[in-house]
Amino acid sequence: MKKEKVLIANRGEIAIRIMKACNELGLDYVVVYTKEDRASGHVKKALKERGSQAVYRISSYKDPNEIFSVADHSGATAIHPGYGFFSEDFRFARRAALRNRPITFIGPRWEVIRDLGSKINTKRIAKSLGIPVIPGSDEPIYSEIEAETLAEELFLKQKEQGIDKPSILVKASAGGGGMGIEEVNHLDVFRQVYRRIQNYAKRQFGDEGVLIEQCMRDYHHLEVQLLCSQHKEVVHFGTRNCTIQSTGRQKRVEVAPGFDPSIWEYPFDARKVLDDMVKYSIRLAEKVEYDNVGTWEWIVTRDGKPYLLEVNTRIQVENEISACISRISRQRGPVNLIKEQIRSALGEKLNFSQRHVSFEGTSIELRIVAEDVKRGFAPWCGTITRFEFPDEPWVRVYTHVPQDEPYEIPTEYDPNLALVIVWGKDTQEAKERAKDFISETIIDGKDSRGNGIITNLSYLYEKVDEVLRF
Amino acid sequence: MSINLNDLLRKYKSHPYEDHEILAPHTGVVKFKVEEGQAVKGPSGQWLHRPGTLLYILEREKNPKRITSRFDGIVTDLRVDLDGKFVEAGQPLMLIRHRLNKQEITNRILKEVLHIFPAPERARYFFTPEISAKFEKGKTKSLSVKTGDEIVIMSLMKRDTTLNYEGPSGVLYEVYFKNGDILEQGAPLFGVCLPERLPFVEKVIQRIKTEWDD
Amino acid sequence: MEQKSILDSGKYLVTLQDRVSYLADIKGGFEWGNLKELFERVQELRTNLFEYSERELLQQIYSLEGRIEFAERQVAKRLRPIEIVNIVRSVQRFTLLDILENCYDSFTELGGDGEFNIDPAVIAARATITRRVKNRLYYHQVMVIGHEKGMGEEFRNGGCAKPWGNEKALRYMKVAETEGIPIHFYIFTPGAYPIEDYPGAAQQIARNLFEMAKLRVPMISFISEGGSGGAEAIGLADMRLMASRGYYSVISPEGAAAIEGRIKEGGKVPRKLVEHCAEQLKMTAKDNLELGTIDRIVEEPPLGAKRSDFKFFKRLRYEMVRATDEVVLKTKSFRAFRAYALRRQSQDKEKVFNDEFDIHIKWTLSESEKDRLLEIRSKKYRAMGKGFKVLKRPFSKRLTRFWESTRHKYYDIRYGLLRKQSKNLQKILEEVSSEGSVIFKTVTESMRAAYDFVFPAPQKPAQTSQQDPLRRSIFMQDWEQYISPLANEDRTVTCPNAEKYGCKDLWVPDLYGEYSGVCPTCGHHFPLEYQWYLENLFDKGSVREFNTQIVSDNPLGFKGFDEKLKKAIERTRRGSAIITFDAEVLGIKLVVAMLYSDFRSGTVGSAEGEKFIRACDRARTTRRPFLAYIHTTGGIRIHEGTLGVIQMPRCTLAVREYIDSGGLYIVVYDNNSYAGPVASFLGCSPYQVGIRSSRIGFAGPRVIRETTGTDVPPDYHKARNALKRGHIQGIWDRREFRKNLFEALMTMGGPNLYYK
Structure with missing residues (x-):
């Protein structure tokens, strides 16, 4: 293997995991960070292992120009996007591949990212290969008559299957992330909802294409x-x-x-x-x-x-x-x-x-997050003063939160604190170990008003019992 | 009135400057276009559409970006050693020593005289649409506020919280942020002038107008 | 007795002083000949009036007058064009109010009394003009509309009509039409006042032209000072007369000089250059008569008529009556007109001017005569301004060839054409800033700046790596579509709105490829080459160009323009700044005229006008919709002088006839659209749309600053402001151009479209 240098275009625990992987593979790496993350674990680890030459401050993790700029300057030959940020951005991958100084994008080739990045596209190929997909349209619908025919069909199918309360979803095809989706429980109101979503889509995305599919429950x-x-x-x-x-x-x-x-x-x-x-x-x-x-x-x-x-x-x-x-x-x-x-x-x-x-x-993986589960998982922000967890051979913990000094959660990012991976020889043992781990974990912290930290530890404890149960 | 106007004015007279640190907005190779001690100008024109003096060029991904001065002033602490070098985002490049003018001195003194409503968290801030609409109509100086009024929206981790004003009733006299700015915790959002202090405030402005040479 | 006589001499001395100042006006100062000495002499006599004896004084005056007369003869012997311009600008020249006082028997000003007027620069009046036939007087009612320069009256604005002034003019034209009386237009304007406020300088002129094209009354215009678009607002007449010492020009000689000399704003324009341009522009009455842009010259005294030149006013009255007669007679019978014209001609030959008429002619027309009037008008304008070349062989099928060359696969284009193309664009932009006019200076500057981002001057385009052609989309999506050659470079650019909206720097291949030159964050449209539209707007393979044999020429023999023209032709491999073609949008056939920036920054001259008219007529006869896509237009091509200006009424007339026939005329503005074309055949469309980020207007910020003395905000001409002012009907996103166009074709337009 020729000497490769990986630029880690991410933060937090995934950055740390990628660094470890690079170390194990004997690869060089550089990391990037933003002003808010200067105290973050991934920066510290990189400084300790590779020195200041391997650490670059950038204006934003989301600006591709910063990543490529640092990559060229540091002589990186590959970019690991981690997850989030550029991991599924085919344009980023394409630019990495087509620029004058090509850089290996650690992920699938850009054409695949682009083509599978579109749900509609994926659905269409899946269908052609006999892979089951959620019943509904596999391309945007622009005509009301077409939409109504399909809606009727979907209701009928569900009835035939003996589904108790059949319903369908009407979505803006250009939308995503839960925006512009409405559920229709009865065919009579379909047209009204369809038109509403169509108008919304036209206004928001400039494309009035609408998708219709069976609403799955349970x-x-x-x-x-x-x-x-x-x-x-x-x-x-x-x-x-x-x-x-x-x-x-x-x-x-x-x-x-x-x-x-x-x-x-x-x-x-x-x-x-x-x-x-x-x-x-x-x-x-x-x-x-x-x-x-x-x-x-x-x-x-x-x-x-x-x-x-x-x-x-x-x-x-x-x-x-x-x-x-x-x-x-x-x-x-x-x-x-x-x-x-x-x-x-x-x-x-x-x-x-x-x-x-x-x-x-x-x-079992547990995601420890500073959030208020009772208040709609509202994020908490403040400073963590103490973070202790048990060290066992059956558990691995990934966190960017330092254990030796207070840590202020950057407000621009989600307050994820740690990922915990527990292993057991069977499900029962894994569950018990997970619960043991949670019980022995201590997190202290204060927000700007002096109130104590709120985490989802007790929520996780409850949920561990239910895993894999249908 | 606990504030001694004379002391304040004396303070500003002895050091009528403000240093603006010029930081690299992003990574890239920097090429300076000014020299130590050079006088530079901020944007000008009725709509501030004519850019200020070219300070340096920051080239990243073959895009040489011209960075111009946003203030009038004198270049100091120029990092000549960085010329032609790759810099990281946020790298200090120089200072611009800006001589405060009447308006700015007034604002600074006002900050000490007004009741300041600070940012409760480090977050992004917006005015509520109602207040924004009033600003657009230019009704700033006549906007009265009292405890409980919805003035500002704080956007934290993509969640919006409406902030209610707490403090003495008065006139919303001064605003210290632009819609969508990220402010540090405790940074002033806006200043409210108590009705009984209005004459004093007017006096401050009047005195600076007459005693200060731009 | 002696006292009184000396006082008379005093008055007389004032007139002498005026005569000397007038000469100084003409020669551009007292430096010429002995003007200074003459002037001082007159002054000296005036100051020391009572020191002289009457005899002495008269002698002095007598000799002085002789010397002044001599100087006058010298000046009149060879009047240079710039001196004619100076005559027109002199405060001693006659104005419209003088004409109303002296040529008409009575008049009532409409909508104004001095300063109390929506626009004191424009005067409308109901007036009576008389004709003497064998000692009997006959009275004619006419509508008089014109500019009042109001020499010395600030509020008249030097005869620069504001948009609402031109709107007033149009209103009274319609009154005349309702009442069936002829209109006498008097053009005394250096140009229209360049502001965009509703109804808009350009748009209102366009509306005026659109209405005048088919106004059902005889119209006569008289030009003393014909400043381009401002003149046309009341210029589309059945008979166009011109004062022998007037000028009629596409641009002021100073404006032309600023462009030719590429003078920066505020910089001094060399006088020599101004004089040179005045000559090149062919702006005198004689020149215009030869060019066919006017019909007849009204003789003035050798040095031009002044405010008290009663002989001239008599002449003018006669000419106006006669011109009206001729227009009227032409609609009645050609024989009557011939007889009349011959008789007048023989009279004109007599040495002594005779303002008596043999017969009385009524100026009212029957409906069929009105129809004929319009027919004659149409023919008249269609025959004017033909300063283009016709090639025997069509100008080769460049378009088709270009088409083929660009239909290669994505990667071929991405990596093949880069270097040449970027150079070309750089040149085009240099051209944009030299051509067009000062009017657009600032505009082009900002456009240049945009391109400077794209192609920084000294740097070589980066080498792009070759790509493995096997690495294609796994689903074989439509990668064969046209990609702008601008996309062919590994670099990034900054969106001009970055500070406001936080747009990230854009990678050029993404921006000009997938994003169609649109910033994905703020929607800012970066300029794209016109070929992009040819490829992406119309159905593949449906574009068929016609009339390529009509090419631009240098009809005035403007010095240095032949080379410029040659360069433009070599670079663009085209013959004019307009491409006219048949095309289809989702199967709907339409005719398109496209003005594009690469050729003399889309300026309109004779060839462009002719091709536009022919395209318009083609759309009419084939009953197809007609699209004018304006990639960029810098206005009327100054190097063609009034032959360019005349394209404004010409093309508007063709548009009017097309719209009246029940078609659909859509105008889409992109990048920069300014001046003449917008103020005529574009601005008159009922459906005008701006592409996002485009600029639309009459004059650019520099001219606005120079004429009005006030600055305008940087976004003054932006499409959304044009929309706000009511100048355009909508704003389209480039990426939705095709879709919106199709919708417009389906839903808008008259009843005579072939698919309706």
């Missing part, structure tokens, strides 16, 4: 973790269950594997559902010649039907719980997916195939 949110290389290798690392989320659809507790029939009873054949999801995910990956890590998001309804939602063309926060339960024969210890991701992006072969991968135990 489902679990599952994911399939894939790792692919530029040499057409495709390997999966099982499934995850991310059903426990905040009101803003932010994941709070994740578990791998996706279901566990040994601890809960499911109204369907859980084993088969998981296998199908994996099979379908690989089918799509092979079709588009996917070439890096990626997550295929699914929902599974109570009747045991999986539907493909979308593809996340990036490493995810919760990747490590999949890695934790995966074993590769001939390799010692659990897998490090970030390492594998970097290797793959640099053009290496995987060195193993699916038959070398086996699974062991259950892993």
